[in-house]
Amino acid sequence: AQRVTQPEKLLSVFKGAPVELKCNYSYSGSPELFWYVQYSRQRLQLLLRHISRESIKGFTADLNKGETSFHLKKPFAQEEDSAMYYCALSNAGGTSYGKLTFGQGTILTVHP
């Protein structure tokens, strides 16, 4: 069974401080990992995926297969980063393309 764990429900930081949102997963196959974000009154949207190794809005995430983690990091948080963040997992190369398993989400609040 696949499982995604986000240990922090709430995370508060001050503007300009580094931020790290934790995500751990359990999956026996080859996973694809994603971070989705939901800003206030907006729909859920993809922030980044591990396969592309890009930096979006200053956020990066590295897949660590040894520690089964995919933590989201940003060196200098901005107030507009305040949102709900979800880590999600999918099966890579299989037939489960349409299925994402989500963590419980972390509400990030960036204070001025």
Added chain:
Amino acid sequence: KAGVTQTPRYLIKTRGQQVTLSCSPISGHRSVSWYQQTPGQGLQFLFEYFSETQRNKGNFPGRFSGRQFSNSRSEMNVSTLELGDSALYLCASSVALSYNEQFFGPGTRLTVL
């Protein structure tokens, strides 16, 4: 391109009734997935349709069903509604290629009284 649309946006039903929710994917997207979002359980996968066939199914009772039409639009149906079915139902579409980037709709808020 227009985004994923869902109708209706809000729905109030009573226990025992049934409900049908609709989802129109982004043009060209052939895969449609449905999720239930609740404060207690978070986002849970319901099922996924691709080319009018259910390709994946989550752990929900048989009261939850869906279908996909030839134009990729999808509907989900919940029969014999229970209070616990109150949730935000999200639909997502993807091109279903080698990776699984899904684009989400705004959701349908279902309240069961």
